[in-house]
Amino acid sequence: MFTQPLSSIHRQRGVTLMEQIMVLVIVGILTSVAIPSLGKLMKRHQLQVAQADFITALQSARETAVTTGKYTLFCPSIDNASCTEGNRWESGWLLAHDVDHDNQPDDHNPLYVGHAYKANVRISSNGGRRFVHFQPDGSASGTNVTLLFCQYASSEPALSVVVSNSGRIRGAPATPAQAADCAANK
DSSP states (O other), X not given: OOOOOHHHHTOOOSOOHHHHHHHHHHHHHHHHHHHHHHHHHHHHXXXXXXXXXXXXXXXXXXXXXXXXXXXXXXXXXXXXXXXXXXXXOTTOEEEEEOTTOSSSOGGGOOSEEEOOXXXXXXXXXXXXXXXXXXXXXXXXXXXXXXXXXXXXXXXXXXXXXEEXXXXXXXXEEOOHHHHHHHHHOO
């Protein structure tokens, strides 16, 4: 009968301390390389979510104007009840009927209130335009309005939402000039 040496039968199986340390070093190096990229990805995602929220809300405002036959207002708001005077939107916004054209919700009763965004997301409208009015035919009165989405003091690409006079709503990357202006303004 053939017998194996005792040392080969009871061979230890496992990982040495040195192998464990090497794995931890490699994991640490890979993590330190991935974290900055992950941070950029998260910032970009925050902007994309804000842009998508605004596109959805604007489409809803336009649809509300068409289906109800009433002028519908989309504007920035701090108190969730009235429109603010500025062109900053990151503190919140609202959607409301505005039949009397005073740029405030009728009876201070908004149809929908949007939430505030994280402190590092900046949202502003161009040229001091602070609201979007949708008419019952779905068009948007006034000039075209561009909403810019950026990170404060960041060189990351910014995003925009453009509402044309015809009521068309589209998302797009911001131009380099728009991105620089958005990030620089406080």
